[in-house]
Amino acid sequence: MIKVGIVGGTGYTGVELLRLLAQHPDAQVEVITSRSEAGVAVADMYPNLRGHYDLEFTVPDTDALAACDVVFFATPHGVAHSLAGDILARGCRVIDLSADFRIRDPELWAEWYGQPHGAPALLNDAVYGLPETQREQIKSARLIAVPGCYPTAVQLAALPLLEAGLIRPEIVADCKSGVSGAGRGAKVGSLLCETSESVMAYGASGHRHLPEISQELNRGAGKDVALTFVPHLMPMIRGIHATIYADLLEGQNVDLQTLYENCYKDEPFVDVMPAGSHPATRSVRGVNMCRISLHRPQNGNKVVVLSVIDNLVKGASGQAIQNMNIMFGLEENAGLNQVGLMP
Ligand SMILES: NC(=O)C1=CN([C@@H]2O[C@H](COP(=O)(O)OP(=O)(O)OC[C@H]3O[C@@H](n4cnc5c(N)ncnc54)[C@H](OP(=O)(O)O)[C@@H]3O)[C@@H](O)[C@H]2O)C=CC1
Ligand SMILES: CC(=O)N[C@@H](CCC(=O)OP(=O)(O)O)C(=O)O
Numbered sequence: 001m002i003k004v005g006i007v008g009g010t011g012y013t014g015v016e017l018l019r020l021l022a023q024h025p026d027a028q029v030e031v032i033t034s035r036s037e038a039g040v041a042v043a044d045m046y047p048n049l050r051g052h053y054d055l056e057f058t059v060p061d062t063d064a065l066a067a068c069d070v071v072f073f074a075t076p077h078g079v080a081h082s083l084a085g086d087i088l089a090r091g092c093r094v095i096d097l098s099a100d101f102r103i104r105d106p107e108l109w110a111e112w113y114g115q116p117h118g119a120p121a122l123l124n125d126a127v128y129g130l131p132e133t134q135r136e137q138i139k140s141a142r143l144i145a146v147p148g149c150y151p152t153a154v155q156l157a158a159l160p161l162l163e164a165g166l167i168r169p170e171i172v173a174d175c176k177s178g179v180s181g182a183g184r185g186a187k188v189g190s191l192l193c194e195t196s197e198s199v200m201a202y203g204a205s206g207h208r209h210l211p212e213i214s215q216e217l218n219r220g221a222g223k224d225v226a227l228t229f230v231p232h233l234m235p236m237i238r239g240i241h242a243t244i245y246a247d248l249l250e251g252q253n254v255d256l257q258t259l260y261e262n263c264y265k266d267e268p269f270v271d272v273m274p275a276g277s278h279p280a281t282r283s284v285r286g287v288n289m290c291r292i293s294l295h296r297p298q299n300g301n302k303v304v305v306l307s308v309i310d311n312l313v314k315g316a317s318g319q320a321i322q323n324m325n326i327m328f329g330l331e332e333n334a335g336l337n338q339v340g341l342m343p
């Protein structure tokens with residue numbers, strides 16, 4: 001059994017880790033931290049976990065965490081910067097769900113996150129944990145930077161076109177998110193009265209996921225890709241819907257459906273739907289899956305790619321467990337075989 005520690009167990013990604021790990025055949029949660037709920041039983045706080053965990057939240061303690069085989073950080077930005085180095089130095093592996101190690105350039109990170117990078121010396125050890133592009137590096141990694149939710153949906157949709165050099169290096173990513181993407185902390189903007197029956201764009205002139213998505217699209221394309229990224233808050237709890245618009249280069253006659261099907265044929269968590277489908281976020285609720293479909297609007301060289309994920313699963317905790325499975329040589333789908341909820 002792999003011994004798991006979780007820092008930040010009361011947040012939405014923390015409790016999603018607990019939900020998914022409760023059914024993992026090869027992993028057991030030994031330590032789960034919360035400063036505000038220390039001493040409270042996990043099952044008292046989250047009754048959906050009654051019967052699955054006999055564990056209390058404890059304050060973060062690096063000795064207890066480092067005694068685990070792997071520690072997940074489900075914490076706000078900056079926390080892994082201060083704790084991960086000590087835990088790694090004691091031989092434990094770290095999977096960070098925050099953005100602390102996603103951006104290779106510490107100055108760029110500081111610019112977008114409004115604070116100095118707290119652990120630049122660890123950046124060389126960090127592997128960007130998108131299994132569909134980094135599987136080999138993940139196998140031997142000790143520190144994983146789990147991609148952001150929007151970046152996961154956008155990259156899986158756009159990379160096959162960019163890697164094949166079929167489009168102009170210019171992409172528009174129009175994205176929508178459920179409110180759980182904003183975390184569990186109390187904020188006026190997340191209140192029911194503020195979010196229901198309403199749709200709102202935000203960060204249209206610059207969102208912190210822009211440099212992360214750009215970094216990875218540029219890497220896939222082998223050149224700079226001009227990216228326009230606009231996120232929207234939707235009146236739903238979970239889900240990301242990304243619509244990608246791109247221009248095919250003149251004279252390209254490639255069968256895009258076949259390109260995508262071949263690209264993802266061995267990927268357990270990417271579903272290329274029949275051409276012309278319209279994937280809905282509810283089709284991935286609670287499951288570690290990205291569903292993609294391709295469209296060629298008539299009269300033009302546009303290609304539109306639709307991509308949906310659950311922000312808390314393929315966009316965070318499920319993808320984090322997928323990384324753990326790869327790092328520890330387990331079946332990649334161990335503990336990740338859930339079927340989605342309908343309706
Ligand atoms: N929500 C989402 O859809 C996604 C979130 N992420 C990222 O995952 C991380 C967690 O997100 P989410 O679960 O939504 O966040 P929440 O705000 O819901 O939870 C944060 C958790 O971190 C703990 N925490 C806060 N500050 C500290 C600290 N200084 N030291 C130790 N623990 C701390 C909190 O518990 P306590 O204060 O009691 O210690 C709480 O359990 C964030 O970086 C987020 O950006 C990534 C992808 C998707
Ligand atoms: C709806 C909402 O507020 N979404 C969050 C992004 C979700 C997220 O968790 O971002 P990371 O993956 O980088 O941690 C936001 O826009 O900042």
